[in-house]
Amino acid sequence: MVINGSGLGLRRGMLEEMSELSVQQVDFFEVAPENWIGLGGRFGKAFRALTERFPFACHGLSLSIGSSDPLDVEFVKAVKQFLNTHQIETYSEHLSYCSHNGHMYDLLPIPFTQKAIDHVVGRIHQVQDILQRPLILENVSTYAKFGDMSELAFTLEIVKRSGCKLLLDVNNVYVNSINHQYDSQAFIQSLPTSAIEYIHIAGHFDEADDLKVDTHGAPVKDDVWQLLKLAYEIHGVKPTLLERDFNFPSMDELLAEVNHIKALQEVEYA
Template sequence: MVGLGLRREMLSELLAHVPKQVEFMEVAPENWLKLGGRFNKQLKTLTSSNNFVCHGLSLSIGSSAPLDIEFIKSLKTFFTQHDIKIYSEHLSYCSGTGHMYDLMPIPFTEDAIAHVVPRIKQVQDILERQIAIENVSYYAAPGQQLTELEFTNAILEQADCKLLLDVNNIYVNSVNHGYDAEAFLMGLPAERIAYGHVAGHFNEAEDLIVDTHGADVIDPVWQLLDRAYQVHGVFPTLLERDFNIPSINVLTKELDMIHALQAKYGRASLTKQPA
């Protein structure tokens, strides 16, 4: 199953015609929750006839600030209204004394695990479903005591949540932090993968990649996705494009690539995650 991240710039094209390559779509709920009128009707038109997942931006699961319970309850209502199959969020934080409008890395420590795990469990209890947590790109690891893989696996196991496997982020982090991307990939638990992401990025330098979602997916990332299907089996995979967005007809070429890779190994479908 192959998906596309829905951006408002794509609305007119997708309302006129959803290409057969697009088998599900993803939205950031924060960008749609408070919209009424035309945009709300347009979204409902699409969610009524297509599979949708949500990828959050502001849950801030790693923050020291209390969880925003009213926000989480509003998510639950939104998910029901639009029949959202899966809700995912970043293994990071974006708030403290204020909202930082960026995804900051959680320290890879036992204390951080002890802090994050009950917060994920609380979110799952309120939503009455498992959520998926994304392995994020990061550019510094202050106070690191565990590897990224050890930290990620501990969160998944102890919180009993799912994984949004971002293949591009594995590649980006492997270059920026000098680890083996394939070894990281193979160390993840296949049974916890809800779905995956691929995207493009920007090469700032030979040893520094910035995760931008503003360019085409490169060959090493396609190769890593191929390896992911070999190791973990086929999982639903979505293409992210946040700016420099071409026409849907251009994006479908990358969607065709995902379809071709999946065809080598089998099919996968989206399933609602139980609590």
């Protein structure tokens, strides 16, 4: 099923509450396939019941597209089988790496260099050939910058050469614009509309005036809502997902943020 509208990240700790939601309240869910592949029992049964009712997107955590380690081909094949089993068309990952001689359980920044682009593009082609669908890559939050290119130039060349799609994380754009002192609006304006498959929005932590930390553990801040509105004005309304990974509020509070997305999507843009 194809995703549309406003969605919510499915978290196992809130599975019971989320299973009670209707398609009028949430248009789609998103999960990390690593957390559900091969899962049986009551969790597996509950998950299958949801995929039969709702469109789903998969947002992976361990592909490690920028790693120097060999691509884990068997893992990619397992993801493809999972997608096919649950009729999920949308598979996204992070434009980062999380392994070097084993998993490091963090999303680390790829150096913004031409050599890194060549490496990543080749690996994207491998993944897309196995999945038989476009790989969707998310711009990630970073706290250090390496290489001689801008994040924007690096991202644009990867999209152009690989044919991959983009998952535009609006909160990450905001966080990076503060941490690395660039224009968040210009970044969003410069992205190719046709490449943006869907959008993430989330909360962050204000460590300092010049340091923001992408936590997914707080409500979305006003500056980020304004960037989402700008993204719709420039690129049109795209499916948009609210991420919340811890410090879970009540379901009513989560749905209020989902409804805020819906309200922005219903505005008619010229």
